[in-house]
Amino acid sequence: MPFARLLPPVEPDRAVERVRLAFFRAFLTLVLLAVAASQWAVLAWCLPQAGVALPAAAHVAGPAAIWLANRALLARRAGLGGVAARVLRGYSAVAFTSVFCGAFLLAAAGARGLLELVAVPAIAALGATGAAAAVDADGMFVALVDAGLAGIAALFAAGYTVGRRALEVTLLEVQAAELPPALDGLRLVHVTDLHIGEHLRPAELATHVERINRLAPDLVCITGDLVDRAETCGSAFPVLAGLRARHGVFVTLGNHDVGAGAEAVTAALRALTPFTVLRNALAVVRVGDARLAIAGLDDLGRDWARGVPAHPALPGLVRAVPPGVPLVVLSHRPDCFPQAAALGAALVLSGHTHGGQLGLPSFRRGRVRNLAEFISAFDRGVFRDGTATLLVNRGLGFTGQPVRIFSPREIACVALRAASPRPPAPWPREARRAPGAGTT
Secondary structure, three states, rough: OOOOOOOOOOOHHHHHHHHHHHHHOOHHHHHHHHHHHHHHHHHHHHHHHHHOOOOOHHHHHHHHHHHHHHHHHHHHHHHHHHHHHHHHHHHHHHHHHHHHHHHHHHHHHHHHHHHHHHHHHHHOOOOOHHHHHHHOHHHHHHHHHHHHHHHHHHHHHHHHHHHHOOEEEEEEEEEOOOOOHHOOEEEEEEOOOOOOOOOOOHHHHHHHHHHHHHHHHHHHHHHHHHOOOHHHHHHHHHHHOOOOOOEEEEOOOOOOOOOHHHHHHHHHHHOOOOOOOOOOOOEEEOOOEEEOOOOOOOOOOOOOOOOOOOOOHHHHHHHOOOOOOOEEEOOHHHHHHHHHOOOOEEEEEEOOOOHHHEEEEEEOOOOOEEEHHHHOOOOOEEEEEOOOEEOOOOOOOOOOOOOEEOOOEEEEEEEEEEEOOOOOOOOOOOOOOOOOOOOO
């Protein structure tokens, strides 16, 4: 999939940028308002069908009461445990699902006029009588909306149960121009966006570490968002330190690590693991008589949604790469891929998007339309620009809600190949079918 080379930077419109900044500052408030409005919309749809009449004032008082209750629950969430925490997690899942039900109700309301204009005349034109003739526009509308709401609820129920546990091991061979023979077949395992904490406990993390080790990696690359809070490092990183790779484990930070405290996370990684932490830094790995350069970029996103198309540290790191040595770039956000391709990188490994976490298959083969498309042109999967390849990994963890719909978690196994590769060595049995994982 080709992409244009870098264009000269364009100064953003100041008025537009002020609006964007205001949006991100008020994002949590806007989310709470949208959730409350959606929850009430679903109730306002369902209650009259159950025979409950709603006065006009309820449509003001109802959303306001839900909004206040949600704010109070959010403020007390950290102090809850046991049954109360499980109940709150269940309520949060229902509230999150209601956002999509509310959006569906809004779309359905816009389609109602079309239903009345088309469906009723069509029935009359067919000369329908009896039961068919009794089906009016209102009845059809109610039946369709009820079916749609039930379908959304079922989809999210699956996403919170089966979907959240789904894991795929992606096998990928990447051709690199002028790859030295000693690097042909070099195996990199890429993981990202672990978000160790509430939704990924150390016990589950240990199973992923074991799974990765069975893949027999030459290198392991972790591209950020290891934790959401600095206090998680003490219990998580000794488990993560069990990762094994012939030539080392390389880590760069993501926006959640920066939010937790980049210096604290870096210090914990260096104290509790043998990993190499690359923060706008370059490492050169020797494999036999060949070398491979690995550049790790710090996360510099302006907010959670927008990346940095031209990372200021990358040109200097590229200049430090010895001549003839292929370069792998680790960048939490994928937006600098065109820049890295223009500078001669062979492979860029990224995450951040989680593959959208929520998606729906489209009519294009192999394409899943997903929420990550709203924040990046590089939403998930493999992209190519000239001789450069980008892999955007869907990640191992969750942001916000522990739900995945058509976006299973991912461990990626990447084998570097020369432009005219020799017959590839077979993948380990564990890579072809890791326990509890699918294979793509």
